[in-house]
Amino acid sequence: MKRLLVLSTLCVLARLATADAPSADSLINGMEQTLWSDSNHGRFTMRIETQYWTRELELEAWMDRPEKTLVRIHAPRKESGIGSLRIDDAMWNYLPRVDRTIKIPPSMMLQPWMGSNFSNDDLVKESSFVDDYTHEVTGSEQRDGVLVYRVVSTPRPDAPVVWSRLExxxxxxxxxxxxxxxxxxxxxxxxxxxxxxxxxxxxxxPTRWTMLDADDAQSRTVIEIQSIEFDVPLEDELFTLRRLRNPE
Structure with missing residues (x-):
C-alpha cells in the first residue's frame, strides 16, 4: 500500500511538473526575443583567436527581424567600412578598398565571416530557429539556482539549413x-x-557570446556587446545597397 501511495504521488508530481514546464516553441521564441527582439541596433567587439594570431574588430549592426540585417566594421582602419547586408534570403558584402559589392550565394552562407568562427548565416541570421526547426524539451536541470531546459531542434523537411540538429x-x-x-x-x-x-x-x-570550434580547441571567436537598443524604428532606406556602399 505504501509503495502504491509513493508511486501515485510521483505520478502526480510528474504531471504537475509537465503542466508547469514551458513548451519548446515558447522557449525558443522567448530566447530569440530576448536576444534580438523585433528590431535592434548595437555596437560590438569581435575578437578572433587562433593558435597563431588574434585580431579584434569593432562592429555596428542593425536588425529588422526577420527580413533585414546590416553589419558594418568601424575598426581597425584597414577594414573600416566593410559591410554585410541581408534582405530576405539574399546577402551582399561591400569591400570599400576596391569599391566592390559582392553577392553571397546560398552555398557560401556557412563560410566564415571575416575569418571568424561565425558563419555568414550566424551573423546576419538568414535562418530562423523558430521557423526552420521543430523543437522538443528533452530535460531540465538546476544551474546556480535557475532552472535550465534542454531543447533539441530538428530541421523541418523543406528548411534551407544544413545542421542535422541543434541543442x-x-x-x-x-x-x-x-x-x-x-x-x-x-x-x-x-x-x-x-x-x-x-x-x-x-x-x-548575456553580453558575451563565445563561438568554439569542436575540432580546434584553440580556435574561438568572442563577441562582446558594448551597447544595444531594442525595438527601435529603423528606416527601410537603411537596408539598401546604396547605404551599404555609402553609410553617410
Missing part, C-alpha cells in the same frame, strides 16, 4: 546558456557559450 540550453527566464550545432553523422561542429549576464537596452541579456 539549446535555455534558462526559465529565456536567457540562453549554450547552443551546439551538429553536422553530418550527428557530430558536434561548434558550440556557442552565452555568459556575462548584464542589463543592456533595458533588459537582462
Amino acid at each position: 539549446f540550453l535555455i534558462r526559465e527566464d529565456n536567457i540562453p546558456v549554450a547552443m551546439t550545432y551538429y553536422g553530418e553523422r550527428d557530430t558536434p561542429v561548434k558550440e556557442m557559450i552565452y555568459s556575462e549576464i548584464d542589463i543592456l537596452g533595458g533588459r537582462r541579456i
Whole structure:
C-alpha cells in the first residue's frame, strides 16, 4: 500500500511538473526575443583567436527581424567600412578598398565571416530557429539556482539549413546558456557559450557570446556587446545597397 501511495504521488508530481514546464516553441521564441527582439541596433567587439594570431574588430549592426540585417566594421582602419547586408534570403558584402559589392550565394552562407568562427548565416541570421526547426524539451536541470531546459531542434523537411540538429540550453527566464550545432553523422561542429549576464537596452541579456570550434580547441571567436537598443524604428532606406556602399 505504501509503495502504491509513493508511486501515485510521483505520478502526480510528474504531471504537475509537465503542466508547469514551458513548451519548446515558447522557449525558443522567448530566447530569440530576448536576444534580438523585433528590431535592434548595437555596437560590438569581435575578437578572433587562433593558435597563431588574434585580431579584434569593432562592429555596428542593425536588425529588422526577420527580413533585414546590416553589419558594418568601424575598426581597425584597414577594414573600416566593410559591410554585410541581408534582405530576405539574399546577402551582399561591400569591400570599400576596391569599391566592390559582392553577392553571397546560398552555398557560401556557412563560410566564415571575416575569418571568424561565425558563419555568414550566424551573423546576419538568414535562418530562423523558430521557423526552420521543430523543437522538443528533452530535460531540465538546476544551474546556480535557475532552472535550465534542454531543447533539441530538428530541421523541418523543406528548411534551407544544413545542421542535422541543434541543442539549446535555455534558462526559465529565456536567457540562453549554450547552443551546439551538429553536422553530418550527428557530430558536434561548434558550440556557442552565452555568459556575462548584464542589463543592456533595458533588459537582462548575456553580453558575451563565445563561438568554439569542436575540432580546434584553440580556435574561438568572442563577441562582446558594448551597447544595444531594442525595438527601435529603423528606416527601410537603411537596408539598401546604396547605404551599404555609402553609410553617410
